[in-house]
Amino acid sequence: MKKAAIGIDIGGTNTVLGVVDMNGNIIARNSMPTNTTEDYHPFMETLTRVIKETVAMAGDKTEITGMGVGAPNGNYYNGTIEFAPNLKFKGIVPVVDYLKSKFSYNVIVLTNDANAAAIGEMIYGGAKGMKDFIMITLGTGVGSGIVVNGEMVYGHDGFAGEIGHTIFDPNGRDCGCGRKGCLETYTSAPGIKRTVFELLSSMNEPSEMRDMSFNEISALMIDELARKGDKIALEAFDYTGEVLGLKLADAVAHTSPEAIFLFGGLAQADDLIFEPTKYYMEEYMLNIYKNKVKLLPSQLPPGDAAILGSSALVWKELKA
Amino acid sequence: MKKAAIGIDIGGTNTVLGVVDMNGNIIARNSMPTNTTEDYHPFMETLTRVIKETVAMAGDKTEITGMGVGAPNGNYYNGTIEFAPNLKFKGIVPVVDYLKSKFSYNVIVLTNDANAAAIGEMIYGGAKGMKDFIMITLGTGVGSGIVVNGEMVYGHDGFAGEIGHTIFDPNGRDCGCGRKGCLETYTSAPGIKRTVFELLSSMNEPSEMRDMSFNEISALMIDELARKGDKIALEAFDYTGEVLGLKLADAVAHTSPEAIFLFGGLAQADDLIFEPTKYYMEEYMLNIYKNKVKLLPSQLPPGDAAILGSSALVWKELKA
Numbered sequence: 158m159k160k161a162a163i164g165i166d167i168g169g170t171n172t173v174l175g176v177v178d179m180n181g182n183i184i185a186r187n188s189m190p191t192n193t194t195e196d197y198h199p200f201m202e203t204l205t206r207v208i209k210e211t212v213a214m215a216g217d218k219t220e221i222t223g224m225g226v227g228a229p230n231g232n233y234y235n236g237t238i239e240f241a242p243n244l245k246f247k248g249i250v251p252v253v254d255y256l257k258s259k260f261s262y263n264v265i266v267l268t269n270d271a272n273a274a275a276i277g278e279m280i281y282g283g284a285k286g287m288k289d290f291i292m293i294t295l296g297t298g299v300g301s302g303i304v305v306n307g308e309m310v311y312g313h314d315g316f317a318g319e320i321g322h323t324i325f326d327p328n329g330r331d332c333g334c335g336r337k338g339c340l341e342t343y344t345s346a347p348g349i350k351r352t353v354f355e356l357l358s359s360m361n362e363p364s365e366m367r368d369m370s371f372n373e374i375s376a377l378m379i380d381e382l383a384r385k386g387d388k389i390a391l392e393a394f395d396y397t398g399e400v401l402g403l404k405l406a407d408a409v410a411h412t413s414p415e416a417i418f419l420f421g422g423l424a425q426a427d428d429l430i431f432e433p434t435k436y437y438m439e440e441y442m443l444n445i446y447k448n449k450v451k452l453l454p455s456q457l458p459p460g461d462a463a464i465l466g467s468s469a470l471v472w473k474e475l476k477a
Numbered sequence: 478m479k480k481a482a483i484g485i486d487i488g489g490t491n492t493v494l495g496v497v498d499m500n501g502n503i504i505a506r507n508s509m510p511t512n513t514t515e516d517y518h519p520f521m522e523t524l525t526r527v528i529k530e531t532v533a534m535a536g537d538k539t540e541i542t543g544m545g546v547g548a549p550n551g552n553y554y555n556g557t558i559e560f561a562p563n564l565k566f567k568g569i570v571p572v573v574d575y576l577k578s579k580f581s582y583n584v585i586v587l588t589n590d591a592n593a594a595a596i597g598e599m600i601y602g603g604a605k606g607m608k609d610f611i612m613i614t615l616g617t618g619v620g621s622g623i624v625v626n627g628e629m630v631y632g633h634d635g636f637a638g639e640i641g642h643t644i645f646d647p648n649g650r651d652c653g654c655g656r657k658g659c660l661e662t663y664t665s666a667p668g669i670k671r672t673v674f675e676l677l678s679s680m681n682e683p684s685e686m687r688d689m690s691f692n693e694i695s696a697l698m699i700d701e702l703a704r705k706g707d708k709i710a711l712e713a714f715d716y717t718g719e720v721l722g723l724k725l726a727d728a729v730a731h732t733s734p735e736a737i738f739l740f741g742g743l744a745q746a747d748d749l750i751f752e753p754t755k756y757y758m759e760e761y762m763l764n765i766y767k768n769k770v771k772l773l774p775s776q777l778p779p780g781d782a783a784i785l786g787s788s789a790l791v792w793k794e795l796k797a
Contacts, residue, residue: 230765239765240765287633288633289632289633289637303731303732305625305626305628305630305632306625306626306628306630308625308626310625310626310731310732310733311733312609312625312732312733312734313607313608313609313733313734313735313769314733314765314766314769315733316733316765316766317609317625317731317732317733318730318731318733319730319763319765320730320731322730322763323726323727323730323731324723324726324727324761327723327761334763334764335764336761336763403644403647406643406644407643407644407727408731410638410639410640410642410643411623411630411637411638411640411643411728411731411732412623412630412632412637412731412732413630413631413632413633413634413635413636413637413638414632414633415633441644441647441656443639443642443654443656444654444655445550445559445560445634445636445639446634446636449633449634
């Protein structure tokens with residue numbers, strides 16, 4: 158029998174899941190539209206069926222040790238999704254309690270998606286053997302997972318690790334959270350687009366983007382134009398790196414990690430984002446921390462990171 | 478035999494020490510001028526002698542379980558003081574190794590003074606039974622100690638927890654650390670004085686402080702004038718609370734503590750500092766954290782906090 162864990166990632170559009178062995182090999186994988194309604198029961202019923210199908214796909218020679226779930230606004234202590242803005246569920250969804258009523262695995266755990274990514278990095282990725290590190294996910298939003306002394310930081314309420322919602326400028330850009338100037342409004346995919354629009358207004362340089370609307374431009378396009386030498390696009394990456402570097406320097410002054418991993422769409426811009434971020438992080442960092450903290454790309458394969466991260470929750474739980 | 482721990486706090490001017498029982502009663506106390514030279518040996522020799530005297534004062538019925546040292550730039554992992562700006566020692570002082578060569582206690586540990594204060598709060602003070610909290614010391618500088626899952630956060634290098642050196646404004650006030658706009662430059666005792674001077678320039682209100690020089694004014698004086706209704710002094714406390722509240726909201730987004738304790742001179746301004754800090758902390762905090770995090774005054778007696786905190790390191794070590 159080969160030991161494996163089920164990993165489930167509930168995303169805004171799709172829910173992906175897989176059966177994963179201890180080395181991070183995905184033995185069986187599946188997906189379903191998230192299609193949530195205010196009542197969580199229809200979704201959880203379908204999910205239960207799809208989990209059973211996926212376990213069957215993994216075959217008889219696989220021994221399932223448990224189930225891990227990553228979800229937006231996931232609370233580790235309660236095993237719940239609580240008021241997730243991009244899911245239609247009303248109020249609090251008791252995901253773990255529901256799954257425990259349907260499955261008999263000893264380990265059924267849930268946390269938010271960025272925490273799951275951090276644990277994935279620790280179990281299968283570049284953070285193997287590290288006791289203190291931070292995972293930053295740069296996607297539509299900016300998420301984070303903080304590991305201290307080899308343990309995930311959940312905080313007293315299970316909601317620790319929202320570096321994306323630390324404030325860069327209290328008079329800054331409107332954030333989806335209802336406040337102003339959060340890191341996320343500068344260093345997410347929509348954030349760099351907002352920066353481009355600011356620069357199109359403040360700079361005089363020509364740019365292909367002067368013929369495009371806000372809704373036409375994407376982060377990927379800014380990446381491509383920067384590689385062709387577009388000055389506005391290059392400046393946008395520099396500014397994004399400056400804001401990120403500044404707030405990462407602040408994060409270092411909290412938990413002094415060995416490394417910070419960047420994950421997600423913007424992190425795939427490689428040196429375009431890593432170079433300025435590293436430069437400004439060092440610039441803004443207190444002396445005692447300088448030239449000590451590694452800034453690294455996540456080693457999780459982007460397409461499978463969600464499944465790997467949530468399955469890693471199980472191995473982490475069994476180790477603890 | 479009554480169990481007790483030795484607590485030593487090495488300050489810029491004086492070094493204070495005491496023998497403390499498990500309930501935080503100081504059985505014997507002592508102090509000496511810090512008087513450091515580039516060579517640390519004279520200081521450590523005197524300290525060794527004074528420790529022996531203090532232990533003798535505690536009497537035969539006291540069983541010493543260990544020794545804890547709090548010091549600026551103290552490193553828990555290495556047991557060293559490293560490049561402390563307000564001590565004259567050159568380079569790295571191997572305090573724990575030195576003390577181990579002179580004393581045979583099993584536990585001899587050192588950390589920075591704010592971490593020691595945090596552990597003091599956990600063992601003897603208001604954080605008893607709390608697993609996640611932050612200690613902020615508002616003195617000549619701003620220090621912090623972060624506790625997660627009941628453990629001090631030391632980070633990979635032993636230097637974690639420098640919230641006083643997170644950046645409020647990258648173009649802001651010159652900081653002693655060589656950078657600009659650190660929290661410390663706004664919310665320390667000299668920080669509120671700097672704010673008063675900014676306000677004397679930007680506001681037109683009359684104030685007794687218009688007849689005083691920068692060097693004449695003290696934080697205590699600003700406190701007294703605020704209580705008499707001085708508009709500039711009141712506004713200075715409000716602004717100090719705003720800056721502190723904003724950066725504490727950021728800190729909450731890292732480790733989501735149950736409580737934040739304020740300690741030190743400015744914290745003794747009571748409601749003058751607590752009210753605006755609490756107000757702005759809630760204002761600037763992400764929804765999921767609102768109205769959950771207690772902002773509390775330290776329960777350590779100000780005069781004895783340094784001895785208590787450093788002695789608490791020993792009890793913490795024996796518990797772990």
